Amino acid sequence: METARLPTGCVVVGVDAAQLTDRALDWAADQAALEERHLLLVHGIGSPLSVGTPWSGLGGPDPMQVFSDLQAAGRAVLGRATTRVVTRHPELVVHQTVRPVDPRQALLDVSADAALIAVGSRGRGHVLSVVLGSVSEEVAGRASCPVVVIRPQHSTEPRRGVLVGTDGTAESLPVLCFAFRHARLRGLPLTVLHTVSDVEPELEPAQHVLASSVAEVAAQHPDVALTLEVARGTPAECLLALADSMDLVVVGHHERGTFGRFTHGSVAVAVLEHASVAIAVVPVVADSLATAH
Secondary structure: EOOOOOOOOOOEEEOOHHHHHHHHHHHHHHHHHHHHOEEEEEEOOOOOHHHHHHHEEEEOOHHHHHHHHHHHHHHHHHHHHHHHHHHHOOOOOOOEEOOOOOHHHHHHHHHHHOOEEEEEEEEOOOOHHHHHHHHHHHHHHOOOOOEEEOOOOOOOOOOOEHHHHHHHHHHHHHHHHHHHHHHHHHOOEEEEEEOOOOOOOHHHHHHHHHHHHHHHHHHHHHOEEEEEEEEEHHHHHHHHHOOOOOOOEEEEEEOOOOOOOOHHHHHHHHHHHHHEEEEEEEEEOHHHHHOOO
């Protein structure tokens, strides 16, 4: 049944009729169960005005009837998705909402009150279908909460857990915290990457910076198997060199202000465009620097 008043703190997943959303749905359901949160299924159908525009004029279908049919179809899609979720996790509380806006806007509208958003993807560099468009530009870059892009799983080879980059500044802290928490919840090892330019003669100073920047968060998650790596090159190219062997790559995105190298939007876009695994894009805002823990 559709939820009239949406709760806060949900794991949110964008759902459409394509089977490609099933992996995102399963991932989001697993995440909600691990975090003991409610799950919110979101389906956007567009506004009555946008639905009616192609059929303006005499003799065409009634736009309001078309809109009503789309609402009914959306509820059916969410009904099937709910059945899949409760079969997988009978204990989960599942909410549904069919929104009279573009699907991208539907996800953005709920992001302020969400714990995170999961969306499906066709694969490397192309985010799911005509209804979701580009996550890197439309959802991940504007959402108020972390956005996780779930790719199709083509390889059956073992993967190496979670990968996150840090530049050793406070701006990387929310991204580090997300990565550590995800690794702990999923029982995965975590690799934290720091980069230096090709012209820097020694790696030892960077290794000290990396160890110091991670120490406090690592102490809060002693059960996470941790690897610290320093590499030469740009953050994007060094992350991508390791990305395809991972379960999840975590990057930061800051829309305005001064960017740390690992929280610059261009790094997030590059990873979204070229990596073939699940990507978490964590918003970095001033308030998060004061409250991250």
